Amino acid sequence: MYHKRDISWLSFNHRVLQEAKDPLVPLYERIKFLAIYSSNLDEFFRVRVSALRQFQKMDKQERKSMLEVKPKKELREIKKIVHQQQVEFGIIFRSQIIPALREHNIFLLNDYQLFSSAQKQFAQAYFLEKVLPHLQHQYISTAVDVPFLKNRSLYFVGRLAQSDELGLVNIPSDVLPRFIALPGDEHQFQVTFLDEIIRANLHHLFPEGMQSAYSIKISRDAELYIDDEYTGDLREKIRASLANRSIGAPTRMLYDSSMNIELTQQLKSIFGLSKNDLFPGARYHNFSDFFAFPAPAHVEGLYDAPMPPLPHPVLEHADSIIKVMQQQDVLLHFPYQKYDYIPQLIEEVAQDPQVESIKITLYRVAKDSSIAKALVKAQKNGKSVTVFVEVKARFDEASNLLWGETLQKAGARVIYSRPGIKVHSKILLIGRREAEQLRNYTYLGTGNFNEKTATLYTDHALLTADERLANEVADVFRLLEEVSLEGSFQHLMVSPVNSRRKFVACIEREIQHAKSGRAAWMMLKMNSLEDTAMIDKLYEASQAGVKIKLIIRGICCLVPGVPGLSENIEVISIIDRFLEHARVYQFANGGEEALFLASADWMTRNLDRRVEVVFPIYNLTLKQELVNILQLQWADNVKARMLNAEQDNPYKAVSTEEAPVQAQKEIYFKLRTALETNK
Structure with a gap:
């Protein structure tokens, strides 16, 4: 169904x-x-x-x-x-x-x-x-x-x-x-x-x-x-x-x-x-x-109250982002926090004599891209810059082609789309020579390297030097450069290599926990849920007693709340001032919660016909930060609609005793409060 x-x-x-x-x-x-x-x-x-x-x-x-x-x-x-x-x-x-x-x-x-x-x-x-x-x-x-x-x-x-x-x-x-x-x-x-x-x-x-x-x-x-x-x-x-x-x-x-x-x-x-x-x-x-549509000057209340991007508590006053990454993982939440740190990172490594190489995937490039400009500067400074430009990104083909040519003229190695498959992952890899060894630093994100959309779309990005992740990102780039779709990944899920199989394994694990009488649940957030095989797996989990909460912004082909099929599945959709774009996958995992961020939705194209990267959050503090955000979104009773069999989009019911929760505002205020507390 x-x-x-x-x-x-x-x-x-x-x-x-x-x-x-x-x-x-x-x-x-x-x-x-x-x-x-x-x-x-x-x-x-x-x-x-x-x-x-x-x-x-x-x-x-x-x-x-x-x-x-x-x-x-x-x-x-x-x-x-x-x-x-x-x-x-x-x-x-x-x-x-x-x-x-x-x-x-x-x-x-x-x-x-x-x-x-x-x-x-x-x-x-x-x-x-x-x-x-x-x-x-x-x-x-x-x-x-x-x-x-x-x-x-x-x-x-x-x-x-x-x-x-x-x-x-x-x-x-x-x-x-x-x-x-x-x-x-x-x-x-x-x-x-x-x-x-x-x-x-x-x-x-x-x-x-x-x-x-x-x-x-x-x-x-x-x-x-x-x-x-x-x-x-x-x-x-x-x-x-x-x-x-x-x-x-x-x-x-x-x-x-x-x-x-x-x-x-x-x-x-x-x-x-x-x-x-x-x-x-x-x-x-x-x-x-x-x-x-034009607005008169000096008329109040016509627009949303300003929510200027917040500084990140660790990165804002750091002399070097690379040095921060050497000490700890950093998680960024756009557009609540500044996107400036990402072009700043590329600008920094463009000047760093120990940095030898920079590799990046570009899916939708802003017309006046500070990211692309920083890459040009890095190439001119003698770094080995490899850029994978996806020219099949609908309605952004012309901009992507233009920046690809600009980077190519600067001397960068530009690899364009592979026929038959899109590269939709949002990854950056920095190779830095340290103590005679090349150490990898990486950025993994749920949204594009695009400073314009970073002010409008909610996304998460991880900056890390964790070898488990950074070295496997290097393997992803190796696959892209070798035009190969075969590889082995222990920590990352990579489409079309293993993400479908590993996601199914996560669901299977919850099914087995439920059948054994243990707590079994999952909370999944994505833009679209369309793949029928994954939907069938969620139906199977629901019938086994797994409690499933879904936050789906757009397409949802799953029908929730059907007795005997999906009665353990609830689905909400949040439409608010920012476009919900992040993909977050959380599983109970027998009490050791597993949480992943991703560039991929559960659509057939994302699992089988695109190069996507799904990455775990290992740092417990950052994991809790994301869990808190997810829970706020699930608690939203102002902008959340219930997705149902009728597809009539009723707002979530609110009792008179219940305080209003507007997730996007709450997330912003909590991040701002945490920032002020840490000053």
């Missing part, structure tokens, strides 16, 4: 929408969650829906051997759920967000007739000076070549007055701000859509007049279909395929639901769409643009 992956993902995105609905969330944070929901949904259609479309084209028997769901039926179900969520989205925006903005004297003017005469003059001048140079308009009909609509771009379309032709014009929100502050009353902050300024000036483009202008948007297939990827230069193939992403097949046309049926059907015919491609929406699309 499993939830379907894509339906479970839509349930996750509904949890994001719940944050936009929550009146306890500051207003501009609610607007941000509307933007996140919209951005997530765009990617879902560009990737997952496009994949289902590709499956539809396959031979029926071949498709059955590869896919458990029926694509056509799945697409119908997706469309129904998305429509329900879009209706809820519209209600939240119109009935909650807009009135709440007004309460703060912020007005989003969505009708040109509401503009004052001064604002109309401003809008016309803005149109002629700023907007008109970026517009491309055209006349279309079924008798002429079909115009190409760019992926995720906005357009106005409408029937021209006294004509069978249609007019089409782009809304250039890719080069101009989507929202424009209007001049007006100093006591009111008035904003309008770029769309409205264009709508009011369409007569400059179509002198004959347009009956009504409706907004539309096409989402296109974002997969990079690389023919024969197992031969040739994969880097060059990906570079060549990136251009195809913008011209992929349509997967959704979002249109203004006030558009009449005749025009909708005409567009369907012109652009060669099916009825399942058509999604009615509101007057405006691309709500991801609300990430940049």
